[in-house]
Every structure is written in C-alpha cells, then in structure tokens.
Amino acid sequence: MNLFIHLYFLTEFEILFYIFYIMPLEKELILGLLEFDDAPSYINITLNLSKCPEYQDRLDHTNHKLWNMCVYYLIAINSILVLLFCRDLLTNYVKFGENVASSPKCNAGSSLMAFGSGNNLSEQKKNDDRGIEMVSFVKRGTEEPRETWFFIYYWKKSVFVAEMCKMVQFIVLVAVFEYLFFKLVVNKYKILDRKTLLCNLAKKNL
DSSP states (O other), X not given: OXXXXXXXXXXXXXXXXIIIIIHXXXXXXXXXXXXXXXXXXXXXXXXXXXXXXXXXXXXXXXHXXXXXXXXXXXXXXXXXXXXXXXXXXXXXXXXXXXXXXXXXXXXXXXXXXXXXXXXXXXXHHHTGGGOHHHHHHHHHHTSOOOOXXXXXXXXXXXXXXXXXXXXXXXHHHHHHHHHHHHHHTGGGOOSOOHHXXXXXXXXXXX
C-alpha cells in the first residue's frame, strides 16, 4: 500500500504539473521567439497560409492521443486509490467494532476483580506499606483509553491516512521547489533566441 501511495502522488503530480504548467510555458516561450518588430530581410520562408488551420488540426489530433492517455491513467490510478481507501476504511471499522465489543464493562463484579476480593483487601490493609496497590494503579493509569468515535480511531490507527499525510507534505515541498526552480532558473536560461531560430530555419530552407 505504501509503495502505491508514493507512486500515486509522484506520477499524478508530474502529469498534472506537465499538462497545466510545462506545456503552456513551452508554447508561450516558443511563440515568444517568433515575435519581432521588423521582419528580417535575410530569410525567406515560403509557407501557404491557407493550410495553417490544417496544420494546427493535425497537431491537435496528435496531441489529443497523448492527452487521452494521461486522462485514462489519472482515472485508473485514482480509482485504485479509492478502492484502497474503502478497503482500509472497512478493515479499521471491523477492528474498531472488535475493540468496542471487547471493552470491559464497569460494574461491581469487575471492580472487585480489579481491586481484589474481600480477603485480599483485608490482607492489603495489613501490609499497605508494600506499595502493591500503587503499582497496580500506576499500570492501569497508563493504559491507552479506548476511542468512542470511529473517526478519531481511524485517524489515529490508519496506516493509509498516515502515509497520505506524509506524501502530501512531501509533494507540497516538491511543488514549491519545482515552481521556484522553473521561475528563477529554467525560465531565465535560454537555449534559443529569435536570431538563432531564424538562422536555423534559413539553413533548413537552403
């Protein structure tokens, strides 16, 4: 279960980060390279503008396959996560019911069993300097109290919830780091500019 939770958060985060941040950023950067005030006189690119919608439709159709694959993966991995959550919830609910059913009832008989019979009480009064009663009280006082609400019990006992909380904290840190890294480092490092892009286009058309 722990391995799946780690895989779930890492893969889903990377896919969503790429779809909603990297892809728009790449498109913006590439289109930004083609923005210039005056058309360069040293390049001549022949392009039939009437076919531009056709080119765009073909590109969208190709990207649509990748988009569908990402969506199918997100649906599948989230469905598995929901099933694991339901399984963990049911398992802990059964354990919670068993703990409630096995909890001792507070009555006179149980009180006598807890503190001892009448004969033992008389003997303990005679030998109260041995501190036997104090030891028993201390031990009973350190017992973990039983939860009366399933929500609190599930929050404390569920391994699924514990791992989810850990991974959420980790993913938040990774998201903050990647966002700052792209904003402060990647976006400032340019591998192409307008002139080098046009020079490469001119070389391809020679």
